[in-house]
Amino acid sequence: MIEFEKRVVAREALKLIGDAKLVGLGSGSTVAIFVEELAKSDRANKISVIPSSKQIEEVASDLGLKVIYPDDERPEITVDGADEIDSDLNLLKGGGGALLREKVLAYNSSTYVIIADHTKLVERLCSKRALPVEVLPYGASWTLDNLRKRLNCDVGIRMKDLSPFVTDNGNLIADISCPPIDDPASIESEIKGVPGVVEVGIFVGLADLVLVARGSEVKVLRQGF
Template identity: 85%
Template sequence: MIEFEKRLVAREALKLIGDVKLLGLGSGSTVAIFVEELAKSDKAGKIKVIPSSKQIEEVARNQGLEVIYPDGERPEITVDGADEIDSNLNLLKGGGGALLREKVLAYNSSTYVIIADHTKLVEKLCSKRALPVEVLPYGVSWTLGNLIKRFNCDARIRIKDLSPFITDNGNVIVDINCPPLEDPASMESEVKGVPGVVEVGIFVGLADLVLIARGSEVKVVRQGF
């Protein structure tokens, strides 16, 4: 059912593209499905894409899409996924480790669209998942210790294949196991105030449009409503 919902919401997002010439692409499994649907559509040969990660760049290239890098012109629309979405359309992102580039794309896009299955809806961010934080390798043990001290929470360097997970930017990810967030904006600001932190996986006020699939239906929620 979840895979069906991902495919359904990806197809619904494709209807929003219109005559867009430059499209930003987030990361994750739902965005990968969106890329597949885009490649099969009549828009494929008329559009250029800016990927947020090596993962989604590979998917786009394998599907025959024209990939470019951020330089001057900004995306008219960026389509992205999320790990969690609260009722105010705040997002938790970074499960795949691409949060920094995803936030850069989101901030510089005219319209930022989130697509997700219904399991991503939560009352408060960090209800189900840890908070991802991208951290410089330089002094990482200090930064980790400072995060633990500041928030009195368990925090750990993300490990993949027995080694620290390295982002596309050459940084590491620290996952903070904190209580559900009462004030995501304040938490974002506090975490970014710790030296060594590059970016945090809290996206406040960036999503213009959220498409949520539940069963055979897609609900569309706009910022401010």
């Protein structure tokens, strides 16, 4: 059912592309499905895409979409996924490790659209998942220790195949196991105050629209749901 919902919401997001010529692409499994649908659409040979990760870049290239890299021109629309979405449309992101580039795209897009299945809706961020934070490899153990002291939470480096996971930017991901967050903006600011932190997987006030599939129905969410 979840895979079905991802396909349903990806197809609905296609309707928002309109006459856009430059489309930003987030990361993750739902975005990968959106890229598949975009490549099959009548807009495929009329647009260029800016991917936020090597994973999505590979998917887009393999499907014949024109991939470009950030320059002076900014995306008219970016379609992205999320790990969690709270009632104020704040987002938890970084499950795939692409949170830094995703936030750059979100900040620089005219319209930032999130697509998700219904399981991503939560009352408060970090209800189900740890909080990802991208950190510099240099002094990483100090950074993690400072995060533990500042937040009073467990913090660990994300691993992949028995080695630290490395982002497309050459950085590491620290996963913070914290209670559900009441004030995402405050926590984001608190974490960014630690030297060595590159970016935080909390996206506050960036989503213009959130499309959520439940079965075959797609709801468009704005502030509060």
